[in-house]
Amino acid sequence: MTEPDYFESKRFPTTDGEIAVINLESARQRSWSRFFFDPLRNGLAEIVVEHEQLTAQFVGDVSALDRLQFLSGQLAETNKPTARTLLVQAQIASMGHRFAEARDFIAQAELAEAPPADMNRLRLNIDQACGVELDRVLDQRRDLANKSGRTEDFVALGALLADMRDFAGADRTYKEALTIYQDVSPFPVAWVCFQLGVLWGELVRDPQANRAMLWYQRAVDCLPGYTKARVHLAELHSSAGRMSDAEALLTPAVSSGDPEVHWRLADVMSCKGRFADAEVLMRAARLGFESLLGRHLLAFADHGAEFYAGSGNDSCRALDLAYINFANRPTRRAFEQAHAIAVRAGNVDAAATLQVEATQRWSADAVFHSSPLKGRSETLEKGETAS
């Protein structure tokens, strides 16, 4: 089914995005109160994690990770470690991209006889995030999605297929996630739309901006407070020279505290000749990124690298962060990012080393030959000037 088919097909509404966010915030606050009232009670910490995860993902509230870190500390202090608390701690570590720490918690949980299905689900997420044995992960993801029939399992499968450059498969899977969705919460729907926007706007070799915009716009329509979708949509508007549209999208998201909003809005202000505003915003962006990197380095290393490689204008810092990111999770995308930054910085040695390492890792992999990493290496090998 094509996008127009989707938009014209019979439609069923999801809860208004503003109401859903108010209810999420309401439930999030209450879940903390319940946790504090009885920290040992089964399930309460898990509910806090679920609410904070939704808040971080869909509201762009970057302090959610701070609160989760606090929760992890509380669990460590309050309880003798149990399989349950160790899994919660593993999940929190994984959300902060502290994958080695997460694996350690899971290993401890295994000793404490945690349910295998819960451990496997977490391990699968980590393996996928780190690009480990993706063929095995793919088999398991397919199995999970087919057995559960749950939207979130199809989204995870779609994301993996996109990572593995099966873009048609990813597109099909994301749309299946929408088709099987039977509920009224707007969060999963907005999530799938966002993923489809990223797929067609950023991941495919020849990005299709209009197609991506359609999906990002759907995500924002579903959930007006979806900061990440606003940022990505604004980028496309900016690229097409529609600065006012980009500004209108970004301005309401400033209150989220996400430094990427400050960054993109600063770029828009620069293009509009409002340099004083741009400077203030860029300073806020830099402070924001440094603050986040100080607290959650691994979680924001790739975003920080993008920022410093772009308007943040510090290619050394960008490359450092890109190295940190791919040392933590050596995925092809992390290599591509580091390589692109090295090329842009004119760091031929770093680019060549990355190219060699990437070739060693993935030369046997057919999809590697369509990787921008390989393409860019060849460009450099041909002696084109890096800028």
Place this chain on the structure above:
Amino acid sequence: MSDHIDGPRVIGDPAADLTDLFAFTSPENPGRTVLAANVFPTCGPNAIFSNVINHSIVVRRAKVVGFGDAAKFETDDREIRFSFRFGLLDRTTADQKPIQRGTCTLPGGQTLDFVVNDKNGASTQDGVFRVYAGLRSDPFLLAWIVGKFTKFQNLLQNDNVLCMAVEFDTQRVLDPGKGSLFAAIAETVPVSGPGAFVGFDPPRIDWVGRPEQTNMLLNDPGLPGIDDLRDLWNQQTPFAIPEALRPVFIKRIADSLANWDIRDGKQDWTPAALAAHANVRFDDYLLFDVAKSITDTSHLEIEKSTLDGHGYETGGGRTVDCNVIDILLTMWVNHDREPIHGGASTPTKLSTKTFPYFADPNTELQSVVQSIDLNGAPDAVWSLIGKFGGYWHPLIANIKIIGAGIGELRVVETVDGKQIIERLEAMDDANRSYRYSNISGIPASDYTGTLAVKANGTGSSVEWRAQYLANGQGDLIVRTIISTLFKTGLDSLKPRFGAPQ
């Protein structure tokens, strides 16, 4: 937990999750009946209804068609339906405070508009119907760790729910002369129509008849390793569950009832009685008889008497204060041999005697205020304590600031190793005050603190104030933590600035 969080699917949008259904005689007027349904378990103080769900309470006339081991009830096909729909937030009010409006469609199609959280509700002109919808204290009492069958404090202490209540003239609406026994269910069904783009006809999200059909019978925690049948059950049409699914559900209900029966080590139910009980539970609706007395203890008496082979004596139903878990466990575990009581006897708040009969929500703001008079000039005092990340408090071992300006976070490590994270909300250097919120570390919600220094003669007066939402038993802990923190901090200023004698 009655029908709270009764399946993976309802967790997606908790505002669609039905918690409980009630049917009772109006405490204000015995000639009127009240039906009520609650959604959104453990919601916070700002919760609002979903705008894309049809919330219905449906009543059918019922009759007893079998007694004893052949116990059975049947219902009419004709429905008396009350449907609640809610709109988007309306920000056009004079004070710009958003409100939500709703409409109740009454039997016969008449509609009644109301404003959510308006305690007076709305009435039809002839006074036959009155409706209310809004945030209320959750009246449910769960003083058990059900899976382990051990007594506990009320696990829903201080919880709120979103409540929908309709009160009506019993004679005019139910016409009990044609039969006074009724069966009720509540359901949440997504509204179909244009507006979004999920290409799937969404089935019912949740429904509830008798309490604990899902969480304690279809997903009995005492039966490890079973498939979770709750979503499958929730998606069936009430009063019309397909015969093809009957064996699956009956078996699960019977297995669960057998499991509950032996939780105390004794078998009180004969196999035939237990099978009859499972059959009665399969026909899941809340039975109430408007010609008889409905009290806090009459819940399930209609079913019990019918299973025991004789006519019922009360109106059954379910009142707001009915302790359903104790009634259920006494029936299931003991076959009513002797009462079983949980670890608490009352919910957070009991019902009220006036409409809408569900108690006010647990949202009272609590305050802690400490102040001190000092000899030091206001500016001097402010220069020490007026920085959000200032390091002056004796109970603080370390303080770290993240970010700058409004929104910055201070991460405080206390001398006893606790961590408190607070966010700067407002800074007014000219008037020497700042306001902050607690992100984590203080066990309260909606916590706002204010620190202010004012001139007081030749010296100054420092006031430190906090407001937060009460959390029952936890409130004492919160109050002690905050009071200690404030008092110790303010007392530490005396040696620096001196204090009036």
